[in-house]
Amino acid sequence: MISWMQKHNKYLVWTIWVATIAFIGAGFVGWGSYSFGSKAGNVAKVGDIEIEQTKLNMVYSNIYNQYNQAMQGTLDDKKAKEMGLIKQAFARLATQAKILNFAKDMGIIVSDTEVAQRLQTLRAFQKDGVFTKEIYDGYLKSQRLRANAFEATLREELILEKTFSLLAVGTLPLEEEAISSAMNVSDKLAYKVLTNDDLNFVIDEAKVKAYWEMQKENFLTAQMYELSIVWTQSKETVVTDDEVKAHYDKNSFNYTDGTGKQLPFEEAKVLATNDLKLKKTKKAAQKAYIAFKKGQIDNSEKITLPMGDL
Numbered sequence: 001m002i003s004w005m006q007k008h009n010k011y012l013v014w015t016i017w018v019a020t021i022a023f024i025g026a027g028f029v030g031w032g033s034y035s036f037g038s039k040a041g042n043v044a045k046v047g048d049i050e051i052e053q054t055k056l057n058m059v060y061s062n063i064y065n066q067y068n069q070a071m072q073g074t075l076d077d078k079k080a081k082e083m084g085l086i087k088q089a090f091a092r093l094a095t096q097a098k099i100l101n102f103a104k105d106m107g108i109i110v111s112d113t114e115v116a117q118r119l120q121t122l123r124a125f126q127k128d129g130v131f132t133k134e135i136y137d138g139y140l141k142s143q144r145l146r147a148n149a150f151e152a153t154l155r156e157e158l159i160l161e162k163t164f165s166l167l168a169v170g171t172l173p174l175e176e177e178a179i180s181s182a183m184n185v186s187d188k189l190a191y192k193v194l195t196n197d198d199l200n201f202v203i204d205e206a207k208v209k210a211y212w213e214m215q216k217e218n219f220l221t222a223q224m225y226e227l228s229i230v231w232t233q234s235k236e237t238v239v240t241d242d243e244v245k246a247h248y249d250k251n252s253f254n255y256t257d258g259t260g261k262q263l264p265f266e267e268a269k270v271l272a273t274n275d276l277k278l279k280k281t282k283k284a285a286q287k288a289y290i291a292f293k294k295g296q297i298d299n300s301e302k303i304t305l306p307m308g309d310l
Helices: 002-007 014-019 053-070 077-083 085-105 112-121 133-142 147-167 173-184 205-218 241-254 265-293
Strands: 042-046 049-052 224-229 301-306
Touching: 042 053, 042 085, 049 053, 049 085, 053 077, 053 085, 053 147, 077 085, 085 147, 112 147, 133 147, 133 241, 241 265
Parallel strands: none
Antiparallel strands: 042 049, 224 301
């Protein structure tokens, strides 16, 4: 192992990988998909590991979704390119490929049985605590994923887990003793906390003003933003029970309790109804936004917020 690490030390960029084992359960969405060529092609090869276009699309979509949520849904493809999201996605996969090369050289493998067992433990695909193939198939269909692509990603996650678990070795007694000795070496220090009452000074208005003149760019009022809001009411939007049930069936993996267990329809009905109303109102909201930009309608209200509250 030591000789491998000396030969391939550039592979061992472990810290970058902290945020990359997030494929399963994070939810892949279709927003901001990126295309480099044929969907069946490979975009790069790191060692013996090929990076497929479909996997790059999945990771890019996951990163895009995370940024889009943080930016309140305002991210678009142009901004994503400026932010270099596709480079981030590729960097994650390249780091993953380096670790998978290491695992391959070490003979670390994952069986089909292990993949199936992990798949059945994913709460997003369970109903009443039991894996449900219909939910799994529905998820793949909604995310435009093939089962073999999803399960290949799951297999790689398991390989990574095995690899990191093998590298997580305990400390040796000599190491603990050396660190303990260093930590126990100390000096005595006395200190006193001073308050304003302990300070004896006289305010000189001329000096205060002179100081302000030199530093006045640091004494500014808070930057404020005025927001014009156009409200689109969704409360009165009409939805039928059949529509709500169909929406729930398609998105049931989104309705879970505090432990991650999927909620049955009756318990999730109110949430599903609100989500469906918002979805049906979205088009009207977009039209109102365009009309507002063109000056055809007025804002519903204006609010002013300091920069830190946005």
